[in-house]
Amino acid sequence: MRIVLFFSALLACLAAVAAPNDPATLDRSTWPEQLSSPALFDVASRAQILMFAHLLLVSEVLDEPALKKRLGLKQINMAAIDAVRHRMWQRLLTSYNAAQQSCEQDASFCFYVEDMDSLQKAAGKFRVADDSFYVRWAEPARAFNERYLDEQLRLAALLPQTSSEIQLMGDHERNGEAFNDRLFLLTFDGGPTMAQGNTDELADYLRKQKISGLFFVLGNALQARLDKTSMPAVRELYRQQCVGVEGWQYRSHSQWQDWEDSILRSVALVQNAVPDNYVALFRPPYGQRRADSAAFFKAQHLQVALWDIDSGDVTGKLSAEQSAQRVMTLMLLWRRGVIVFHDTQDKARTALPWLLKQTAESGLGWQDCKEAFR
Known part of the structure; x- marks a missing residue:
């Protein structure tokens, strides 16, 4: 899996450098269902969490020079990036645990997740099959999540010289x-x-x-x-x-x-x-x-x-x-x-x-x- 993640990270790095630095957005019409019930919201939520988690995992394979290139920065704060990644993983686990409560109603994108290790394993294996009902969403969602992740990592990379919403500075x-x-x-x-x-x-x-x-x-x-x-x-x-x-x-x-x-x-x-x-x-x-x-x-x-x-x-x-x-x-x-x-x-x-x-x-x-x- 590490080899697969490495090549995914390499491709993502090259794509990120070539892409314009616009805010991430996703055409929601690529998702084939309306969010017309709490359970259907959870289905879309689980898919979104797993896609983002997969790309977060891919980004962790990159070494510091590769990450600098991907983010388009000459200097980056790796300690801050690691701290933000850790907090993201904690939030993703909380989010997925909540989203999987409706799996008995609709099992789409339901994986065995009970802790961080099982979430990361599910994220590492995550892909949307070519014959999936959700296949039109997959590539636009990958592009959105990759760009949004880079937005967040770039904010972390610029700490502490440039403060932002990416980090809380105290209990106030x-x-x-x-x-x-x-x-x-x-x-x-x-x-x-x-x-x-x-x-x-x-x-x-x-x-x-x-x-x-x-x-x-x-x-x-x-x-x-x-x-x-x-x-x-x-x-x-x-x-x-x-x-x-x-x-x-x-x-x-x-x-x-x-x-x-x-x-x-x-x-x-x-x-x-x-x-x-x-x-x-x-x-x-x-x-x-x-x-x-x-x-x-x-x-x-x-x-x-x-x-x-x-x-x-x-x-x-x-x-x-x-x-x-x-x-x-x-x-x-x-x-x-x-x-x-x-x-x-x-x-x-x-x-x-x-x-x-x-x-x-x-x-x-x-x-x-x-x-x-x-």
């Missing part, structure tokens, strides 16, 4: 790993937009769906909205939703000399403008923050709220539907987590309704924004 930081199975939190970055913009439409849509989202606002954008409208109008905008802070400007808080003031000014403004909606959470732009910032956040009684599932909507490389399809595929993979959209992007207005429609009968739950990180 949170993501969706601790959520219950099938539970997701919708979050939105970069707003608010000006009146009657995307933020208004998204917040209104969520209220109609009886879902609470978590909106991370920029201080300067919120101040501009207040200046053009009024405090009562802003409170109506975020009615039944939650509001955290993203700093005063959308810029990295890892090297910015005034990063503390950026956060404090934003917190004060949000607490004054929408006190009933405020939650003591900071979302770092680009996921970048200082490694020595824990004392500041604890002193301010703030938590850092990261994400597990990036929609890729801000890159300009994906359409709204591609962004939604990416999110849906990652929901199948991780089975829980914090989803990030940007309410400054038109894509979220189309992607979110598509996503909710496609998963409406899948047995998923949407985390209450007030309870998410308590």
Whole structure:
């Protein structure tokens, strides 16, 4: 099996170098079934987990020079990559254990998995036969998972010089790993937009769906909205939703000399403008923050709220539907987590309704924004 994995790793390395560095997305129409029940969600989830696990295993065969070439980087942090791989394996085992609970209802992609060793054995042997009902999905799924894995390994490789959502820096930081199975939190970055913009439409849509989202606002954008409208109008905008802070400007808080003031000014403004909606959470732009910032956040009684599932909507490389399809595929993979959209992007207005429609009968739950990180 090691020989097979070696040649798979070599081919993946060559393909990755040749491929454009776009966010991974998967055409969900290649999957032959609708996710019209919890059991069918589990079937798609098991397939997604096993495909990703197979490619994760393949990547571990590569030595450091080969991995540098595959990721397109001159220097990589192998210790960080190994730590991220280890955490991924733990999450994959948790996800597969949950997904296999419905194997008596539908045995597709059910393998004997009871521990890490058996999961890795199943992943090593995993393939979709040429005559399989799911064969149209196999190659697009392989390409998606390979590219998504490279996205994550590249984030790990750049640590600690470039911080990101790939790593928690202490017990003051949170993501969706601790959520219950099938539970997701919708979050939105970069707003608010000006009146009657995307933020208004998204917040209104969520209220109609009886879902609470978590909106991370920029201080300067919120101040501009207040200046053009009024405090009562802003409170109506975020009615039944939650509001955290993203700093005063959308810029990295890892090297910015005034990063503390950026956060404090934003917190004060949000607490004054929408006190009933405020939650003591900071979302770092680009996921970048200082490694020595824990004392500041604890002193301010703030938590850092990261994400597990990036929609890729801000890159300009994906359409709204591609962004939604990416999110849906990652929901199948991780089975829980914090989803990030940007309410400054038109894509979220189309992607979110598509996503909710496609998963409406899948047995998923949407985390209450007030309870998410308590």
